[in-house]
Amino acid sequence: MCALLLILVVSLATAAVLRGDLFTSAMPVQANPALAAEKENGLTQLRLTNEANAANKNIDKPNTHAGARLVALTFDDGPNPYITTAILDFLAEHDVVATFYVLGNLVNRHPKIVSRMAEEGHQVGNHTQTHRELPNIGAEARRWEVETARDIISKVIGHEPTTIRPPFGSTTQAVRDEFDVPNILWSVDPWDWYNRCADYVTEHVLSRTQDGCIILLHDVYHHTYEATRRIVPALLEQGFVFVTIDELLALRGEAQPG
């Protein structure tokens, strides 16, 4: 009798587990602040990016960064109503994220392009208000350049930009120390402002990009848009995973600090 009862209880319990009854209704899911914070951070975004890239390009390991070659595309000096918009359309087609270092005075003119960047998972960085060379102006002017742009960007995207790209890549340790967020430079620079040829820019970038590289482009030139259309599919084909600067810093530490 006892044995039969035991079998009955075990059978019922097994059936309940198979149906998923146990541990679901009995254990209400509590909001977990740590998990919520994790959802907010860039790593979750990176996983989603990887999944999106994998869906497009059949990357073998969609949920892990082990062995993944990472690359960060950065675009300076926008937003530009034509070129930036075309680049955003193209990046969306490929589910690729980038980082846009925008000028505050242009954000004022084209706020919708910048809010679109944030909505589509791109990072928006601070390229100052009017593109002056920071070490060559006084501390007060420097603060105005950085903080005015910071406040304008914050109003549009809902939070302060987490990195600064100093105009012309010009910075010093003293300038870095004046601000709470890091200066970020780059590791691959085709001089697209000088070499106005999509073929040259494409070849320069593809021949030099390695794991962890930060590519500098400017979303104000049509030839840069044309080069982007070639660079992105080629790097995806090579298995690169596109990440934002914050994601790259989170995964690789202070990579290529400026």
Ligand SMILES: [Zn+2]
């Ligand atoms: Zn610039």
